[in-house]
Amino acid sequence: MSPGGSIRMRDAAEADLPAIVEIYNASIPGRTATADTEPVSVESRRPWFHGHTAARPVWVAESDGTVVGWLSFQAFYGRPAYRATAEISVYVAPTLQGRGVGGRLLSEAVRRSRDFGLKTLLGFIFAHNEPSLRLFEKLGFARWGCLPRVAELDGVERDLVIVGLRIGDRLP
Numbered sequence: 001m002s003p004g005g006s007i008r009m010r011d012a013a014e015a016d017l018p019a020i021v022e023i024y025n026a027s028i029p030g031r032t033a034t035a036d037t038e039p040v041s042v043e044s045r046r047p048w049f050h051g052h053t054a055a056r057p058v059w060v061a062e063s064d065g066t067v068v069g070w071l072s073f074q075a076f077y078g079r080p081a082y083r084a085t086a087e088i089s090v091y092v093a094p095t096l097q098g099r100g101v102g103g104r105l106l107s108e109a110v111r112r113s114r115d116f117g118l119k120t121l122l123g124f125i126f127a128h129n130e131p132s133l134r135l136f137e138k139l140g141f142a143r144w145g146c147l148p149r150v151a152e153l154d155g156v157e158r159d160l161v162i163v164g165l166r167i168g169d170r171l172p
Contacts, residue, residue: 007104012058012070017049018042019067020060023091031153032129033091055116056086059108061101068093071105076122084119090132098131106139113167120166126151127159141165 012020021042027033052058052072061069069092076085088109092101113121123141125132137143141163149157 006063007068007101008062009059009105009108010062012049012060014046014049016060016067016070017045020049020058020070020091021045023067023070023093026094027091032126033132035151035153037153057116059105061092061105063096063101068096069101069105071109073109073116073118076120084117085122086113086116086118086120087122087124089123090135102132102135103138106135110139110165110167119168120164123163125161125163127161133161133163136163136165139165 021040024034024036024045025039028036028039049058052074056073056075058070058072060067061071069090071088071090074087074089076082076087088106090102090105110121113119121141122144123132123136125136127133127146133143142165143161144164145162147160147162150160151158
């Protein structure tokens with residue numbers, strides 16, 4: 001983001017997929033944001049991208065015409081009884097982390113959740129990813145559970161924290 005640059009959020013287009021994948025792949029070496037351990041390809045992410053709908057979108061955040069972050073709503077557990085629940089994923093370009101991009105995306109997701117028929121938002125965050133946990137908690141998400149040592153990254157077992165937000169409990 002340039003000094004004084006603004007963030008614009010919009011629905012992602014397929015042309016954004018290379019930038020989305022680049023931001024995602026940049027998160028892999030840090031071992032805090034994803035359980036993938038090797039970079040993914042644009043081609044491998046096309047089915048994921050096309051699996052999103054108007055009711056479960058992918059959004060991008062742009063600064064000066066460049067995609068600097070993205071957020072996706074993902075169906076939770078794939079069964080009809082969970083249709084009012086979605087998992088949220090947020091990724092921000094490394095050079096802009098901690099500068100409000102993720103907060104803007106997540107705030108908008110919370111604000112617009114009812115438009116998508118959602119009552120519950122979930123996040124699955126590694127316990128050692130303290131910045132992401134703080135971001136979600138700042139926006140009203142609570143820790144609903146912990147799956148101890150379910151991931152192994154570079155020989156280190158990691159806990160996965162489940163955070164959740166009931167939309168009706170947060171907004172009037």
